[in-house]
Amino acid sequence: MKKLCVVTGTRAEYGLLMPLLEQIKQAEDLELQLLVTGMHLSPEFGLTYKLIEADGYVINEKVDILLSSDTPVGISKSMGLGMIGFSESFERLQPDMVILLGDRYETFAAAAAASAARIPISHLHGGETTEGAFDEAFRHAITKMSWLHFTSAEEYRKRVIQLGEQPERVFNVGAIGIENIVKMPLMTKAELEASLGITFNKRLLLVTFHPVTLENKTSAAQFTELLEALDIVEDATIIFTKANSDTDGRIINQLIDDYTKLHSAKSLAFTSMGQLRYLSAMKLASAVIGNSSSGIIEAPSFKIPTVNIGDRQKGRMQAESVIDCEPKKEAIDKAIHLALSVGFHAQLKKMENPYGDGKVSEKIIKSIRDSLSKDISLKKSFHTI
Numbered sequence: 001m002k003k004l005c006v007v008t009g010t011r012a013e014y015g016l017l018m019p020l021l022e023q024i025k026q027a028e029d030l031e032l033q034l035l036v037t038g039m040h041l042s043p044e045f046g047l048t049y050k051l052i053e054a055d056g057y058v059i060n061e062k063v064d065i066l067l068s069s070d071t072p073v074g075i076s077k078s079m080g081l082g083m084i085g086f087s088e089s090f091e092r093l094q095p096d097m098v099i100l101l102g103d104r105y106e107t108f109a110a111a112a113a114a115s116a117a118r119i120p121i122s123h124l125h126g127g128e129t130t131e132g133a134f135d136e137a138f139r140h141a142i143t144k145m146s147w148l149h150f151t152s153a154e155e156y157r158k159r160v161i162q163l164g165e166q167p168e169r170v171f172n173v174g175a176i177g178i179e180n181i182v183k184m185p186l187m188t189k190a191e192l193e194a195s196l197g198i199t200f201n202k203r204l205l206l207v208t209f210h211p212v213t214l215e216n217k218t219s220a221a222q223f224t225e226l227l228e229a230l231d232i233v234e235d236a237t238i239i240f241t242k243a244n245s246d247t248d249g250r251i252i253n254q255l256i257d258d259y260t261k262l263h264s265a266k267s268l269a270f271t272s273m274g275q276l277r278y279l280s281a282m283k284l285a286s287a288v289i290g291n292s293s294s295g296i297i298e299a300p301s302f303k304i305p306t307v308n309i310g311d312r313q314k315g316r317m318q319a320e321s322v323i324d325c326e327p328k329k330e331a332i333d334k335a336i337h338l339a340l341s342v343g344f345h346a347q348l349k350k351m352e353n354p355y356g357d358g359k360v361s362e363k364i365i366k367s368i369r370d371s372l373s374k375d376i377s378l379k380k381s382f383h384t385i
Helices: 011-026 049-054 072-093 105-116 135-145 154-162 177-183 189-196 219-232 249-262 275-284 293-297 329-339 342-346 361-372 375-384
Strands: 002-008 030-037 061-063 097-101 121-124 148-151 170-172 203-208 236-241 267-270 287-290 306-309 322-325
Touching: 002 011, 002 072, 002 105, 002 361, 011 030, 011 049, 011 097, 011 177, 011 275, 011 361, 030 049, 030 072, 030 105, 061 072, 072 105, 097 105, 097 361, 105 121, 105 135, 121 135, 121 361, 148 154, 148 361, 154 170, 170 361, 177 275, 177 293, 189 275, 203 219, 203 275, 219 249, 219 287, 219 329, 236 249, 249 267, 287 293, 287 329, 293 306, 306 329, 322 329
Parallel strands: 002 030, 002 097, 030 061, 097 121, 121 148, 148 170, 203 236, 203 287, 236 267, 287 306, 306 322
Antiparallel strands: none
């Protein structure tokens, strides 16, 4: 059996990877190794490794890297701890391939450790551009360390090839997050309200805002502008999903706590909703608001508007459902007003998501199988390119 080690460090990343994890778990010729790290192991971020275990997965290794600091120095130290921990885990697990998704700093550390250990890497969501985050550089660096590439769109496949990767090892499979939307039985409004313990108002707004890591300490000011714009919206229930462990993420999370405490009748916040509740809320939402990739990639499949604030996702391919705006109260208010309008919703009915139809994980497994069947030559080539 070939051993595939999947690394996950965040709630969102794990949710996206679930279809692929299940494919590997069910395969008779493959062994799933699960390496859990980052926010999954932090009480502050909900100890979400417990959700992974509750879903029936065995966690083979836990690599604890988070410090009680989200400063640039703290992030860099976490990356260093990651390099140490991942290298030790890979030595124990001896995987035939490591599977990584995205562009976060813990993913970069895992890629570097795997490369040093001469373990081929399969990378999902390479070739994309997010000009507002230092993840942009991490993503392209991970691409250069990877053997197989699974992009979410043809434009990104071409960019990976432009980076010098061999075309026969770069596959446009679409965004894996769409597969959950297609396959997962989502909750009804009544079921979700019961699960969250709240009755929705006329409008439901799903809000996720992360730090723009290439900007200097803008998180508090930008998120305050967003909160002031949300105050203007009438008859709305606001669900916040908290920021991740990037630089200054804790500042945003404190502002969320303060806001929901003051406006408990119309707002609530979650460190982690879980994939089922999150996608169910997205399906029922009047709009997705913030700067998360889920508003760009997944929300269009539900044909609902996204208000995309600031530069964090700048450069990413967008559906016509995405409304870009500056991180200022007036601009955000204008964008929300457009997103909630009957006319804008109507024009999205025939829209197609540019990130694919959700048939992803089977394509990935097939390509991995094909590569691992050439085990010796693959590993030789991996070290001589």
